Amino acid sequence: MTAAPTRVVVTGASGNVGSGVLRALAAQLPDVEVVGVCRRPPTEGAIYERVRWHAVDLSAPDAAARLAPAMQGADAVIHLALAVRPVRDEEYLYRANVLGSQAVLTAMASAGIDQLVYASSLGIYAAGATAPVREDWPDTGQATSIYSRHKVVVERILDQFELEHPEIAVARFRPTVVVQREAAWLIRSLYLGPFIPRTLLELMRDRRLPVLPLPAGLGLQFVHADDVGDAVIRLLTQRAEGSFNVAADALDTREVAALVGARPVELNPGLVRRMVSALSGARVVAVTPGWYDVATNTPLMDTSKARDELGWEPTRSSTSSALELLDGLAEGATGLSAATGRDDKSATVIRERVQRAHDVSLLLWGATAFARALGVRHAWAPQAVAAATNLAAGTPMALERVRERRRDPVALIAPVAVMAAVGTSLRGGWAPVAATAVLQLLNASERRRAAVT
Incomplete structure (x- = not known):
């Protein structure tokens, strides 16, 4: 072991991986001064108290200049910063992750810092392996993924940086999916989205899911944030160079399904991808085809x-780490920073949008049912779209009422009214007009109840 650094800059210190690194620094290098860099520094939480924060947006054109004060007097940089949202905004993600990484390298070289530990990713590896790969496997990534393409670009930037600065020790760790309880908000926002009800996650956490559809041949690895933190400390204190895979054991489809007490149902991977693409395009799930x-x-x-x-x-095994994450998902857990969901305003915005979609689609359902009853030609198609949208937006709210075991009139009558509205809409006439009117009354009652509580 070489001499420990005295001052370390950690970019992305407020994020999921950052929390594991900060805990490891506090436990193993308590005398090291930690300088944290992120867009929105946390204001509370024990792991953040010893950090000297600098608010820097790495996507800004002058990010390198803004980083200069943070880099002053440091011995090493741990570069963890990563923007993953908005998932479809490639221009912003390129500025934050590729140009932002270049800014970090420029700033640390200007400050004379001679050690870098960089968080790369499993996403840089090309597909096609039939066995676990070592660090020399082709690192051309997944062409369909913005995240993967950008990680590959940064690896090439690092290759050139090492040639130009042989005096700087550069270590790259390539973790698999990094999880902990506090990662629940991030995982949900990336893969699940607002239409996946909490009730379903609770069923999974409680191992009450009978079957779980999965793409055939699936293999997953997880790694706990604290184990990643330990790996980073070892890279730092040993002044390691080169690339290092960081992951726990692999889980196959049977073991993944066993996490939720289910029997796996293996599906054609191509079919699953087409389903993901359709659901993602309709914004029903958050995961994009690239992330899939x-x-x-x-x-x-x-x-x-x-x-x-x-x-x-x-x-920690992949199983124990995944179960901790699943518990966090079921409980709606967040971390103590904005990067891990603290005071997340987007959740409120999403709920409001879902409620608005429900209300508007219900009005359109009733209006198109009325038009159809009057004999307006081709009204059945927009009626079907309005009904489907209303059912999709209303399902999370209905499941929430089930979870709360409500026995009020809305909770008891709404399921019957919905089935009646769907059934009568298939036949037409005035019955669906009456059924959607009942749904309007129930919705108004529910909104009044929410306002009171």
Whole structure:
């Protein structure tokens, strides 16, 4: 072990991986001064108290200049910063992740810092492996994924940076999916979205899901944020260079389904991807086809190099880490920073949008039912679209009433009224007009109830 640094800059210190790194620094290097860089520094939380914060937006054109005060006097940089949202805004993500990484390298070189630990990703590996891959597997990534493409670009930037600065020790760790309870908000926002009800997540957490559809041949690895933090400390204190895979054991489809007590139902991977693409395009799920490809096509990783050269091994299995995450998802857990969901205003915005979609689609359902009853030609098509939209927006609210075990008139009558509205809409006439009118009355009653409570 070499001499420990005295001052370390951690970009993205308020994020999911950052929390594990900060805990490891506090436990293993308590005397090191930690300088944190993020857009919105946390204002509370024990792990953030010893951090000297600098608010810097890495997507800004002058990010390198803004980083200069943070870099002053530091011995090493741990570059964890990563923007993943908005998932479809490639221009912003490129500025934040690619140009932002270049800004970090420029600032640290100007400050004379001679050690970098960079958070790369499993997403840089090409598909096609039949066994866990070592660090020399082709790192051309997944072409369909914005995240993967940008990670590959940063790896190439690092290659050039090492050639130009041989005096700087550069270590790259490539983690699989990094999880902990506090990662629930991030995982939900990336993969699930607002239409996946909490009730379903609770069923999964409680191992009461009978079957779980999965793409055939799926293999997943997880790693706990604290194990990642330990790996980073080892890279830092050993002044390691090169690339290192960081992951726990692999889970197959049977083991993934067993996490939720279910029997796996293996589906054609191509069919699953087409379903994901359709649902993502309709914004029913948050996961994009690119993120799906990273999760399902990326090879499993061999971690023997980290074990042999760093003495690192995970203290938690993929199963235990996944179960901790699942509990956080079921409970709606967040971290103590904006990057991990603290005071997340987007959840309120999403609920309001879902409620608005429900209200508007219900009005359109009633209006198109009325037009159809009057004999307006082709009214059935917009009626079907309005009904489907209303059912999609109303399902999370209905499941929430079930979870709360409500026995008020709305909770008892609404399911019957919905079935009546759907059934009568198939036949037409004036019955669906009456049924949607009842739904309007129930919706108004529910809104009054929400206003009171």
